[in-house]
Each structure stands twice: as C-alpha cells, then as structure tokens.
Amino acid sequence: MSDATLTKKTEPKPEEFTNNEYEAGFVTDIDSDTLPPGLNEDVIRHISAKKDEPEWLLNWRLEAFRHWLTMSEPHWAHVQYDKIDFQSISYYSAPKSQEDGPKSLDEIDPKLLETYEKLGIPLREQEFLAGVAVDAVFDSVSVATTFKGKLKDAGVIFCPISEAVRDYPELVQQYLGSVVPSGDNFYAALNSAVFTDGSFVYIPKGVRCPMELSTYFRINALNTGQFERTLIIADEGAYVSYLEGCTAPQRDENQLHAAVVELVLLDDAQIKYATVQNWYPGDENGLGGIYNFVTKRADCRGPRSKVSWTQVETGSAITWKYPSCVLRGDDSVGEFYSVALTKMRQEADTGTKMIHIGKNTKSTIVSKGIAAGHGQQAYRGLVRIGKNADGARNFTQCDSLLIGDTCGAHTFPYVEVKNPTATMEHEATTSKIGEDQLFYCRQRGISEEDAVNMIVNGFCKDVFNELPMEFAVEANRLMEVSLEGAVG
Amino acid sequence: MLKIENLHASVAGKEILKGINLEIGAGEVHAIMGPNGSGKSTLSNVIAGRDGYKVTAGSVTYNGKDLLAMEPEERAWEGVFLAFQYPVEIPGVNNTYMLKAGVNAKRKHQGEQELDAIDFMQLVKEKAKLVELNESFLSRGVNEGFSGGEKKRNEIFQMAVLEPSLALLDETDSGLDIDALRIVANGVNKLRREDRSIVMVTHYQRLLDYIEPDFVHVLADGQILKSGDKSLALELESRGYDWVKEEAAA
Ligand SMILES: Nc1ncnc2c1ncn2[C@@H]1O[C@H](COP(=O)(O)OP(=O)(O)O)[C@@H](O)[C@H]1O
Ligand SMILES: [Mg+2]
Numbered sequence: 001m002s003d004a005t006l007t008k009k010t011e012p013k014p015e016e017f018t019n020n021e022y023e024a025g026f027v028t029d030i031d032s033d034t035l036p037p038g039l040n041e042d043v044i045r046h047i048s049a050k051k052d053e054p055e056w057l058l059n060w061r062l063e064a065f066r067h068w069l070t071m072s073e074p075h076w077a078h079v080q081y082d083k084i085d086f087q088s089i090s091y092y093s094a095p096k097s098q099e100d101g102p103k104s105l106d107e108i109d110p111k112l113l114e115t116y117e118k119l120g121i122p123l124r125e126q127e128f129l130a131g132v133a134v135d136a137v138f139d140s141v142s143v144a145t146t147f148k149g150k151l152k153d154a155g156v157i158f159c160p161i162s163e164a165v166r167d168y169p170e171l172v173q174q175y176l177g178s179v180v181p182s183g184d185n186f187y188a189a190l191n192s193a194v195f196t197d198g199s200f201v202y203i204p205k206g207v208r209c210p211m212e213l214s215t216y217f218r219i220n221a222l223n224t225g226q227f228e229r230t231l232i233i234a235d236e237g238a239y240v241s242y243l244e245g246c247t248a249p250q251r252d253e254n255q256l257h258a259a260v261v262e263l264v265l266l267d268d269a270q271i272k273y274a275t276v277q278n279w280y281p282g283d284e285n286g287l288g289g290i291y292n293f294v295t296k297r298a299d300c301r302g303p304r305s306k307v308s309w310t311q312v313e314t315g316s317a318i319t320w321k322y323p324s325c326v327l328r329g330d331d332s333v334g335e336f337y338s339v340a341l342t343k344m345r346q347e348a349d350t351g352t353k354m355i356h357i358g359k360n361t362k363s364t365i366v367s368k369g370i371a372a373g374h375g376q377q378a379y380r381g382l383v384r385i386g387k388n389a390d391g392a393r394n395f396t397q398c399d400s401l402l403i404g405d406t407c408g409a410h411t412f413p414y415v416e417v418k419n420p421t422a423t424m425e426h427e428a429t430t431s432k433i434g435e436d437q438l439f440y441c442r443q444r445g446i447s448e449e450d451a452v453n454m455i456v457n458g459f460c461k462d463v464f465n466e467l468p469m470e471f472a473v474e475a476n477r478l479m480e481v482s483l484e485g486a487v488g
Numbered sequence: 489m490l491k492i493e494n495l496h497a498s499v500a501g502k503e504i505l506k507g508i509n510l511e512i513g514a515g516e517v518h519a520i521m522g523p524n525g526s527g528k529s530t531l532s533n534v535i536a537g538r539d540g541y542k543v544t545a546g547s548v549t550y551n552g553k554d555l556l557a558m559e560p561e562e563r564a565w566e567g568v569f570l571a572f573q574y575p576v577e578i579p580g581v582n583n584t585y586m587l588k589a590g591v592n593a594k595r596k597h598q599g600e601q602e603l604d605a606i607d608f609m610q611l612v613k614e615k616a617k618l619v620e621l622n623e624s625f626l627s628r629g630v631n632e633g634f635s636g637g638e639k640k641r642n643e644i645f646q647m648a649v650l651e652p653s654l655a656l657l658d659e660t661d662s663g664l665d666i667d668a669l670r671i672v673a674n675g676v677n678k679l680r681r682e683d684r685s686i687v688m689v690t691h692y693q694r695l696l697d698y699i700e701p702d703f704v705h706v707l708a709d710g711q712i713l714k715s716g717d718k719s720l721a722l723e724l725e726s727r728g729y730d731w732v733k734e735e736a737a738a
Contacts, residue, residue, distance in 0.1 A: 265649075405489035432591075436576045441536050443572075444590035444650065454589065458580030458629065 019421045022280055025250030028115045028220050032139070034093040037223060039086055047092050047140075051162045051196075054169060057176075064182035064192030077349040078378040078410055079318050080289065089256055091194045093139040093221035097481035112136075112143050119247055121216050123381065124178040132212040132323040133245075133254040137228060139195035139221050147211065154210050155238075156200040161229055164200035171202055175233055179299040179326075186319075187258040191227045195260065198228035199434055203238035203269075212241050212468060213339075217257075219248035219279070219290070221400040232262070234269035236302065242271040243471055246315065248280040254317060255280075259294045267302030267329065272310070276471055278478055279315035285371070286345030289317025295324035295342055300332035300358075302452070308335035309352065310466040314478045317346060322380065324353035327361035334363040338465040341456075341479060342375030342407070351381035351412075356422070365396040368460050370479075371407035380412040394423070400430040401459050403452070453479065454477045489513045490535075490654055490685065495546035497534050507546070512541035515682040519696055519721060520689045522707035523729050527535035528689045529573055531707070536570040537563050537736075550654065551573035564590070565597040569652030572666045573659045573689075578630035583642070584612055585632050590671045594650070615648040618676035644675045657688045661695040674700030678681050693725040696722070706732045 017379050035043060044065055044180035048058040073084070097109035108123070116136055123136055123144045133147035135158065142160030151158050157168060165172050181194035199215040219226045234240055257279060263271050273296075282289025292315075298307040309323040325334025336352035363383065370378040383394045397427065400409035411428055431453055441451035456479050457464070464472050495508040504527045512518055520528055534541045537560035548555045555563055570609060578586070592602040603611065612626055619641050631639050639658050647655055652715065657676070661669055676699050680686065684697060688699065696704075704720040706713050708729060711738040724732070 013622060434576065435539060437578050440537075440576045440578065441570065442560035442588065442648065443536055443564055443570050443588075444586065445561050445593045446586070446589050447561050447593065450560075450589060450593070454581050454586065455578060457580055458582075461580035 001148070001194055002217075004091040004261065005249075009268055009476060013130035022250055024119055024177060024247035024278060025280060027102075027249040028111055028422045028451075029112050029433060030109065030220070031096040032093050032221050033096050034221055034224065035090050037088050037090045039091060039194070043091055045363045047194060047196060047330070050092065050094075053162075053328070054356070061179070062191050063190050065194075067183045067336075068186070068189035068193055073186050077380070078376065078412075079320065079347040079349050080349075080431070081318055084256060084291070085160075088180070088223065090223050091220070091225060091227070092196060093224040094141040095138060095143070101171065104401070107185065108144055110439045111139060115220075117193050119216070120476065121219070122246070129140065132214050135160060135199045135213075135215045137199070137215060139198050139218045139219060139224055139226065142197045142199070150210070154202045155207050156209050157200065158213050159200055161200040161231060162196075168200075168202070170227060171233065172200070172231070173263055175231055175262070179264060179297050179415060180260050180295050185295060188260050188294040191229060191258050194225075195227045195229035198230040198259070199232075200230070201232040201238045201240060201242065203234045205235045206234075206237040206240070209240040210378045212243060213241040214245070216231050217246045219255060219257065222251065223255070226267070227257075227260045230261040231264075232271060232273070233264045234266065234271050234305075236267045237267075239270045240277045241468060243272070243274045243276070245276050245477060246279050248290055250280050250288065254282075254289060254291055254294065256291045256293070259296075259420065261294070261296040261326045261333045263298035263307060265298065265300045265302060265305035265307055265329075265332075266431050268304045269302060271298065272308050273298070273323075274467055274471060274479065275310065275311040275313070276474055277313045277315050281315050281344060281346050282285060282317040284344045286317065290315065290345070292321065293354065294319075294321040296321065297326065298324065298334065300329050300334065300361075302332070303329040303358070304334040305329050306335075308337065308466065310337040310463065311350075312463070312467070312471075312475045312478065313340040313348060313350060315349075316342075319348040320348075320352055321350045323333045323351055324355065325357045325363060326357065327363065327392075328357045330358040331360045331362075332358055335467045336363075336365045336366045336367070339370070339460045339475070339479070340368070340377060341370045341372070342377045343372040345374050347376040349378040349380055351379045354394060355386070356383075356385045356389040356394070360391040361389055362392070363394045363465075365394070367398045368463055369398075369400040369409050370403065370456055370459065371400070372403035373406045376411045377408065378412060380414075380473070381416040382455070383424065384416040385419050385422040385424075390417050390421050392422045394425070396424075396426045398428045399459070400427075401412075401456065402432045403456075489550065491547075491549045492535075493547050495531075495534070496532060496540050497546060498544055499530060499540060503544070504710055505534065508707075508710070508712055508738060510705065510712060512685045512687060514653075515680075516703065517680065517688065517699065517701045519672060519688045519701040519704045519718075520707050521685060521704065521724055523723065526708045527710045528707055529658055532570055532658045532687075532689065535563075535656060536568060540733065543641055546652075554629065564650075565594045567653030569647050569650055569655045571640075571647060571655065571657040573662075575631050575639040575643055577632050577634075578580050582629050583628055583630050584609070584626045587612065587646060590650060599619045607618050612649060616645055618648050619645045620671050620677055621645045632700065637665065637668045640664055641672055644672050644679075648675065648679055653684055655684065657686065657687045659691070661690055661692060669694065672697065693721050696721050708733055708736075711736075
C-alpha cells in the first residue's frame with residue numbers, strides 16, 4: 001500500500017506566474033544624435049529647429065510648455081510610482097543615419113531594417129503583410145513609411161507628422177490640438193511641448209482607405225522619452241482602419257512614453273483604431289519598464305460618424321490611458337473594446353470616456369481586465385450624457401479576471417446623465433480563474449498552462465473579435481500567462 | 489484495470505472516504521449508488537485527481553500504474569475520463585477547440601500524430617450524432633448557456649471523442665428528461681467496449697434499465713457497504729439504503 005498524500009495547490013501561487021520572456025527586449029546598437037537630459041525652452045527650440053518647423057508650431061509648443069510649468073502631475077489614478085524627474089529625461093534622440101529625415105527604403109540604415117524585421121515588421125514592401133502600410137517610428141523620428149505611393153493614388157495621406165507639418169501645413173494647423181488642446185492635461189501639455197514624431201493620416205471625402213494603416217513605435221535609446229503625436233482626419237464619408245504596435249528594449253531604468261492621439265471624424269466618417277501595446281513591462285520585481293501615459297481622443301464632429309477604439313494592453317510598467325469619444329454629431333457612435341493584462345508588478349489604470357452631446361448618440365464599452373502575479377488593474381470610465389443628447393444610449397460591460405491571490409482589480413465607473421431620455425446599461429463582473437474550470441480542462445487532457453491560456457483568451461474573445469486578423473493572432477500570443485514550474 | 493485499496497481521503501480537513509476497496513476489470517460496468525453526501529463524487533474526483541482532496545491512506549492503481557502520483561491531465565492521457573456531475577461553463581472557449589486541444593495533447597503523449605482541424609471536425613461531427621447533439625453546440629463556448637440536460641449530453645459527447653478506457657459518469661442521468669435519458673443512455677451503450685470500463689454514479693434504477701451494470705455497489709458514509717449484481721439496484725429502489733447500513737452495522 002502506498003502512502004500517497006496529495007499535496008497539490010488549490011490555487012496557483014502568484015510567484016509561479018512569471019513573465020514570458022520579453023521577446024522585444026533587445027537593444028539596437030546604432031549611433032544616435034541624442035539631446036542631453038533636461039527640459040527648458042531651448043530644448044524645445046532645438047527640437048523645433050531639428051524638424052525645420054514653421055514659427056506657428058514653435059510658438060504653439062512654447063505656449064504648451066509654459067502652461068505645463070503651471071500644472072502638476074495627476075495623482076488620482078490607482079497606480080504607484082516614484083516621482084518622475086522630468087529633468088533627467090532626454091527629449092530627443094534620432095539615429096544619425098536618419099538625419100535628413102525618412103529616406104527611401106533602399107537608403108535606410110540596415111540596422112534599422114534589421115530591428116524591425118526582428119520585431120516581425122519587415123519594412124520592405126514586398127515582404128510585408130499584404131495590404132498593410134507601415135510607418136516605423138524609432139525613438140524620436142520616423143524612419144520609414146511604406147506604400148506611400150499606392151496610398152497617394154487613392155488620395156490618402158499617410159506620413160510622419162513632421163513631414164506633414166512641412167508638406168500639408170494647412171491641414172496640420174487646422175486640426176492639431178483641436179481634439180486634445182495643448183493644455184488638456186499634464187501629459188498632453190508635455191507632449192504638445194516636446195512631441196517629436198508620430199503619424200499623420202488624412203482620408204479625403206468619400207474615400208475608403210485601400211489598406212490597413214499601421215504605425216510601429218519603438219523606443220531604443222536609453223533615458224529617452226518618446227512623445228509621439230498622431231493625428232488622423234477622416235473627411236466626410238471616409239473610412240480607415242489603423243493599427244499601432246509598441247515595443248522597447250529591456251532595461252532597468254523606467255522610461256516615459258507620453259503620447260497624444262487625436263482623431264477627427266466628419267459626417268459619416270468611420271475610424272477603427274487598434275492598439276497592441278507591448279512596451280517593456282519591467283521585471284518580476286518591478287525593476288524597469290515603460291511608463292505609458294497616453295491621451296487618446298476621437299472627436300465625432302459629423303453626424304453618423306463612428307469611431308472604435310480597440311486596445312490590447314499587455315506591456316508597460318504603468319499604463320494610464322483613457323481613449324475617449326466625443327459624440328458631437330447626431331447619431332454618432334463610439335465604441336471601446338479593451339483587454340488589459342497586468343502581471344508581475346505591472347499596474348494599469350485604463351478605461352474610456354464617452355461624451356454624448358448629439359442626439360441619438362450611441363456608445364459601447366467592453367472592458368476585460370486580467371490581473372496575475374502582483375499586477376494591479378483599474379477600469380476607470382466616464383459616461384456623460386449632455387442635456388441635448390436626446391435618445392442617447394450606452395452599454396457598458398466591464399469584467400475582471402483574477403489569477404492568484406496577490407493581484408487586484410478595481411472598477412471606477414462614473415456616470416453623469418443630464419438628459420432623462422438616455423438609456424444606460426451597465427454590467428460588471430469580477431471572477432477568479434476557476435479551479436473548477438482549470439480542472440475541467442485538465443481532466444480533458446489539457447496541461448495546466450494551456451488551460452490557463454485557453455481560459456484567459458476565452459475571457460478576452462469579445463475584444464479580440466474586434467481586431468484585424470493579423471493582430472488577433474499576435475494578441476492571443478501576448479496574452480500567454482505562463483505558469484512556470486507549476487506542472488510536474 | 490482499476491484497483492482501489494483502503495482509500496482514505498479528506499476534504500477541508502474532514503474525512504470523507506473511509507477505506508474504499510474496489511476493483512474494476514476491463515470492459516465491466518459498475519454502478520455506485522448511495523445516499524447524498526456519502527462520498528460518491530469525492531471518489532470520482534480523487535480518481536481523476538482534483539485539487540483539494542487529500543488522500544491520507546490507500547492506493548489507486550490503474551493498469552499497474554500509481555494514479556495518485558499523476559497530474560489530472562496525465563491521468564486523462566492514461567485513459568481516465570470523468571463526466572462531471574456539474575459541468576462548468578468556460579465562456580468564450582470554443583467547445584470543439586477545447587476538445588481538440590485535449591485529444592491532441594493525449595495523442596502527442598502517446599507519440600501519435602496530432603489531428604488537423606479538418607480530420608478533427610469530421611470526427612467530432614460523427615460523435616455528435618451518437619448523443620444526438622446538435623452541431624450548433626460544437627462551436628459554442630464550453631457549456632456556455634447550455635441547459636442542464638445539454639451539459640450532460642455534452643459530457644457524453646466528449647467521452648465519445650476522447651475514447652477513454654475508464655469512464656466515470658457522475659450522476660449523468662440527473663437533470664435529464666425521459667427522452668434525453670434514453671438518448672444519453674443509448675450513447676453510452678454504443679460506447680461500451682471490451683476494453684473500456686464504465687463506472688456510473690446514480691441514484692436511480694431507471695438509468696440502469698437502459699445501461700445494464702455488471703456490478704452494483706452501495707457507498708454510504710465513505711465506505712462500500714455492499715456489492716452485488718443488478719438485482720441489488722432493484723432492491724435498493726424498493727427498500728432504500730437504511731437496511732444496508734443496518735446490515736453492515738450488525
Ligand atoms: N470541496 C468541499 N469542501 C467541503 N466539503 C466537501 C467538499 N466536497 C465535498 N464535501 C463534503 O463531502 C461529503 C461528500 O460529498 P460528495 O462526495 O459530493 O457526496 P455525493 O456525491 O455522494 O453526494 C459531503 O458531506 C460534502 O459536503
Ligand atoms: Mg455527487
């Protein structure tokens with residue numbers, strides 16, 4: 001008779017949930033022109049001069065900077081980190097080989113091409129995913145934009161924003177800061193002062209963009225912040241689907257990424273904006289990682305316009321991000337689909353704002369938060385129905401999944417209704433990854449690790465369904481929460 | 489074949505199984521009956537390897553191997569299948585996808601080639617017919633929004649796909665209406681094979697009208713008090729369990 005004693009865990013231990021190796025953690029050894037750390041008006045003048053900017057833009061930056069000096073860092077988010085020393089950050093870094101701006105693909109520094117290839121983003125057009133145009137931003141500059149010619153034939157402008165400033169100044173001047181004003185919040189003001197590159201998109205009237213547009217952001221240089229600015233304008237009846245991806249090397253120091261994204265939608269326009277954010281999250285002790293403080297907002301100016309934000313947030317040490325929709329046009333529609341995964345010591349405070357101004361405006365919020373290890377996770381959402389927004393409707397569903405006992409999930413839904421005809425629906429659940437679900441899968445022959453991944457991916461399915469195919473696969477992979485050492 | 493010797497197990501510090509002895513030969517069908525709370529599900533869970541059950545004494549060997557030393561998935565690969573009394577819902581996880589992962593994990597373990605999506609789909613459609621499971625259930629989330637009866641049917645469907653050598657059916661009949669019971673029981677009968685043992689936990693004779701057991705055991709208060717053939721089930725149906733307990737105490 002064997003004296004078998006089953007001493008198996010009923011709950012996976014948090015320390016067993018480790019980060020899958022961060023595959024994008026390598027550093028590109030490239031000669032860069034990097035400004036010394038520090039922030040003052042001279043730095044801003046320097047950035048502006050580097051980019052050969054017109055006077056109005058320099059003044060706009062300086063005004064934002066002066067405003068920023070009067071502001072203080074927000075502390076209401078459910079995240080904790082040491083005070084950021086804004087004087088210890090470098091605000092501009094560009095590979096030397098890119099000094100004269102983006103070149104034709106043949107002229108790009110092979111090291112840069114190799115970097116993007118390693119990340120699965122080949123920039124040579126014939127090699128890239130058919131039907132996706134890419135703008136590749138490396139630290140402070142755009143290094144390449146693919147398929148520009150083909151897009152131009154359709155009337156679509158897709159280029160680095162610094163180039164748009166030069167080539168389409170009227171468009172940029174008309175719309176820049178019109179959705180997120182330079183003084184909107186602390187990080188938006190900082191971004192307005194020091195933004196370096198990002199993408200610019202203009203889809204003319206009645207044009208359906210013939211391919212997916214995508215920007216791939218890469219932070220490489222040490223102690224450098226990335227302050228990108230993206231501006232997308234969909235004119236009347238236009239349609240575009242846009243994706244952004246983000247990675248950074250594995251470093252012990254925290255790095256700041258403070259982006260601003262502005263979307264403008266005129267009558268009947270539609271923008272689908274998807275993000276797969278995989279910035280370096282730091283290690284299991286919370287050392288290093290990106291601080292991802294981002295302001296994203298869509299302005300549905302025209303009637304019947306429709307915007308959808310889909311985000312998969314798996315990286316960064318800290319994420320602070322609320323992609324929002326201002327539903328100004330009657331019958332306009334805003335959607336927010338989000339998956340956020342925090343593991344190890346990651347923290348995320350994310351959600352959305354749906355501002356209903358026009359009549360019969362409609363918004364949908366689906367948020368899926370997964371916390372594992374010592375991860376902390378907050379959903380923060382505002383639904384505001386203005387007094388003229390007759391017949392406005394909102395549906396909010398906000399689910400949290402906890403893996404282990406040391407992580408946390410919180411929801412902070414704010415609702416302001418000033419119109420009695422509004423319809424609001426709110427559903428929220430918090431669940432633990434069930435021992436019964438895990439056992440069920442394992443009884444069918446599936447290993448514990450595969451079972452966890454299967455359950456987590458199932459939990460996120462409603463959101464993944466909103467992603468373009470190529471990215472859905474990537475997202476599935478990023479969601480892998482490994483249960484190292486828990487089996488066998 | 490399965491051999492359980494002097495099995496003691498406790499849950500949350502409370503002893504539930506108090507010395508179970510049971511042998512189940514290849515191709516045999518055993519029925520385990522007994523009052524609520526007597527430890528029937530506990531026994532199934534311990535055999536299948538569920539967390540939270542502490543085996544304090546005894547052994548469970550299957551085809552000569554120590555089952556208790558294995559992880560639940562390893563037991564599944566050895567051919568152990570549990571049809572749950574309360575099948576759990578796993579939202580968003582496709583029923584077929586989950587099964588395919590299970591089948592292929594087992595095949596991989598056995599050094600067989602994994603089935604591709606097309607072959608698997610064919611297999612699954614064929615097996616669904618066995619329990620008259622509508623194909624629409626195949627692509628739904630695992631048990632997601634299934635009725636009680638549909639969940640039980642799905643369990644037997646999964647059994648058909650996974651082809652276990654030892655199937656533990658924990659109250660598969662409860663919650664089924666009379667038509668569904670007949671369909672599920674017919675399904676199980678079609679799955680009877682010389683090299684497949686079946687253990688049915690049930691409260692009701694009516695299941696045994698459809699699936700005729702070779703042996704019937706009475707499990708009460710953590711022990712098997714009496715074993716017999718199918719006539720024992722009929723006797724239990726008419727007399728209840730008390731006389732068995734009294735007889736055992738005497
Ligand atoms: N997870 C558990 N925690 C506490 N008690 C349990 C647990 N599982 C079973 N039990 C107890 O063990 C006893 C036997 O339960 P069970 O095996 O489910 O009985 P049966 O299936 O024969 O009705 C019951 O008293 C039940 O309350
Ligand atoms: Mg039971």
